[in-house]
Amino acid sequence: MMHLNDKVPEKIGRIAELAYNLWWSWTPEARGLFRRLDYPLWRKTLHNPVQMLQEISPAKLHQAAQDSTFIRQYNKVMMLFDETMNNNGTWFHETYPDLGDKTIAYFSFEFGLHNSLPIYSGGLGILSGDHAKEASDLGLPFVGVGFMYPQGYFRQRLPSHGWQEAVYQQLDISQAPVLPVLDGNGHEIRISVNLAGRPVHARIWHVRVGRNPLFLLDTDVDENEPWDRELSARLYSGDSETRIRQEIMLGIGGVRALRVLGINPSIWHMNEGHSAFLILECIRELVAQGKNFEEASSIISKRSVFTTHTPVPAGHDAFSFHLVEQYFNGYWDELGISREHFLGLGGHEEEWGMAFNMTVLALRLSGLSNGVSKLHGEVSREMWQEVWPSNSADDVPISSITNGVHVPTWIAGEIHNIFDKYIGPGWLKEHDNSKIWLRLAEAPDEELWLVHLALKRKLMGFLRERVRSRWVNGSNDPTQVLTSGTLLDPEALTIGFARRFATYKRATLIFRDLERLQRILLDIHRPVQIVFAGKAHPADEPGKSLIQHIYNLAKHNQLGGRIAFVEDYNMHMARYLTQGVDVWLNNPRRPREASGTSGMKAAINGIPNLSILDGWWVEGYNGANGWAIGDEREFDNQDAQDEYDANSIYQLLEDEIVPLYYDRDRDGIPRGWVEIMRESIRSNAPMFGTRRMIKEYTTELYVKAILASEATPA
Structure with missing residues (x-):
């Protein structure tokens, strides 16, 4: 953002700050400001203010700074922006005034926030993006964790024969609304995770989603081997081994990223099973502090929320025991449990044999779980009854909160x-x-x-x-x-x-x-x-x-x-x-x-x-x-x-x-x-709308989890 600030006249100097906060994307007044700045360029960039400010001529910016109508609109938008960022008077602030310091960490494999940041493939990502936006609107103390995919999801090309071709394009991160997370000396902050005997490093990118941050992990750094640099390159590509490595990095690496940033969440929310390894990392931390596995897992369970989105058994990630052993050999020792106990945490009979199922892991170790519609809740309770064999399907502890869209x-x-x-x-x-x-x-x-x-x-x-x-x-x-x-x-x-x-x-x-x-x-x-x-x-x-x-x-x-x-x-x-x-x-x-x-x-x-x-x-x-x-x-x-x-x-x-x-x-x-x-x-x-949805998540899951965890402090 520094070079944009150098380019922008002081009179409209904060327009770069606005461009790097996706709040503008759902605020008509802010969109109108960028549209007014240079409408042809607004259309050409597909409504991407960061790219606009890079490509716009200095003369155009100086002209805007001298335009009294533009200045009035700019001042109005920045006043609205500052009022919003102030976070006073929001629903969460007024409804739960004593919970403002109880951070909710929301992990998702993809976030669909805007087309200028193509790190989503479909409905799951759009839901995650809408969830993050509404959490900002309602004033929740919320932080998102995901992946920065430099090649995103594929671009679809249909030749004359109509057979879909996947084209991967490197994202020009300089034109996306993301900024690197730096330490006090201006160096990129790194975390590392052991993957099959060697450390794999990741930098952290910061996306501003209204009042709240979204942090994205990126393994494309010099310290990594070429094959590890590619780990976070693409969304939903590669084989099972690539997938388990990504999910270890998201779950375990995501927890470590928040710790290094000084963020200690009260609630861990897993959007689908991709990030479920985060529960194991949270348990490992408590075991390192002197708890045994049962004590640690009981504490973390009360702080963990899991949302399942998939009513088809084959749609849930499951890994062979051999693959899990390859990547977690030694990790179960840090948890204070045996190999057999560890594999049993996610053990589930798949069509192709016994395997380590990520949804089963999340269900077993989360205190609260939900499906994403009433019917899906019913389907999920029946599908996962075997995780609670002594319960009838009606008594399986999976509730439902129907999805919504960010209006x-x-x-x-x-x-x-x-x-x-x-x-x-x-x-x-x-x-x-x-x-x-x-x-x-x-x-x-x-x-x-x-x-x-x-x-x-x-x-x-x-x-x-x-x-x-x-x-x-x-x-x-x-x-x-x-x-x-x-x-x-x-x-x-x-x-x-x-x-x-x-x-x-x-x-x-x-x-x-x-x-x-x-x-x-x-x-x-x-x-x-x-x-x-x-x-x-x-x-x-x-x-x-x-x-x-x-x-x-x-x-x-x-x-x-x-x-x-x-x-x-x-x-x-x-x-x-x-x-x-x-x-x-x-x-x-x-x-x-x-x-x-x-x-x-x-x-x-x-x-x-x-x-x-x-x-x-x-x-x-x-x-x-x-x-x-x-x-x-x-x-x-x-x-x-x-x-x-x-x-x-x-x-x-x-x-x-x-x-x-x-x-x-x-x-x-x-x-x-x-x-x-x-x-x-x-x-x-x-x-x-996500307004109704997030209020339900807050009252039915987040607040219940906070109260349960406070009743059993670490």
Whole structure:
């Protein structure tokens, strides 16, 4: 940040400080400031203020410093920024005034905060990022721990044959909102972890997420061997050995990073099992202080919270005993237990044999555990009953807190303005209060509809401009020009489907009866079109096959340009899609979706969901705010389930959704449709925001853990 400060005129000198705090990314006034500074550059950098300030001309900065209107806006934003950072008057501060020094450490393998920091792959990372942002908004004493992936997750490229290719690009860290953590002499702070007999070192990066820090470990340092420098290079790549090394570094290294920074958390929260080795490191510290293993594990258990996100057994990390022995030989001696006892902490029978399961380790050693929706809680209790063999499934100690989305991040500016106007300018502070949303009835149908049409035009413009720019720079072939959205009709009913391409999400379900779908899409009076986006894991061949199938259909002229597949889905694109389509489609195989959050983003923007009654939608659907595919049945025969659900989609489109969308009055307003949009917002905005979610985590997990640990001090 130093060289940026040298470049920026003193009158607007703190704009660099603002650029390095991601608070700007969910604060309209701050985004407006950067937009005003240089709008073409704002667009070119995909809304990255750090890159903007590096590339902007000194003349432009001096011009802004002399612009009285810009200075007024700058002063207003910095005043708001300082008030926010002050942390007084927040929900946590007022509700738990005596717990302000009880730090909550939140560990996650990925954090989806902004597209300028691509260290996320999908829903888990976006949830972690939203969790961190809301923790800041509510004033929680919170610190995040994760990895700095210099190559991030892969960039998706679709050649003319449609088979996904993974392209890894080195992140220019100088253009990202991250800063190295330095000691008093200006040197980078390092930690080290023993991996199979040799120390592996990591530097620490600092990301400012509003009021709270996020620390990211990075093994790409000179002290390490070349293969160790690559350890944190990429997200979700490599074999089991790479994965266990990453998870040791995250769990054990993450604890050591906080210790060297002088941070001693009261609560350790593991978001998924990837970081579960942190519990062992915390136990090891207490054993070194004189406790035995049972005493230490009892103390740490009371301080540990574990959230599981995966309702599929194969989705939980498990390592062979041989691999665990290779990396933990000698470590169990430091815990004061035997090899057999150590392996038993995570021992679990997998399909391929006995193994060390990270979820089992976390469940056994955490005092509080939860799933991420009511249905997922039920599934998890049944799935992990064997960890508590004397308990019935109902008595398995896994609760549930349904996921949410960070409303300020995902709400469209135009929708935000409508809420300011009709709900009140203070709506954001109490958006988890369902009563305030009754005021949305005062917003005229015409206004809601015109705002939606404006957002739909923005989506279509974004897709066309994306294709044009890629065509100009030579990264698009002619096929992609046709398949990536340029042929879409801005007037047609537009369905959005964007998420990770895993087979259980059934991306191609709507194509099961292609002839019937064609009739729906190509109706000249009531046309329908579908936009797809999403990545398959680089090792997921069936997922890549689904992408290729849709891509080839998008090329098919018999579908009249009504199918588009937009490559390289990311947070930036997600905002346009979840704000600009007409219907959000989600059809996973029930009950395999733990929660899902993309549909929540659509719902709060007035985009009705067309979804299976799985994950969050079982709780969100009320009969008037969207549509339910099928019912709550679960099938033994997958083909029968697919047939049943596909027919339900077609029938809903033919009989309800398409007719309602095109039923316009004399003013061209689809009154019935707008009422569903309104109800989608009214019913879902208070329930499925991270504000409600973090308050539940705080009262149901964090505070309970703090009280339990204080009752049994170390």
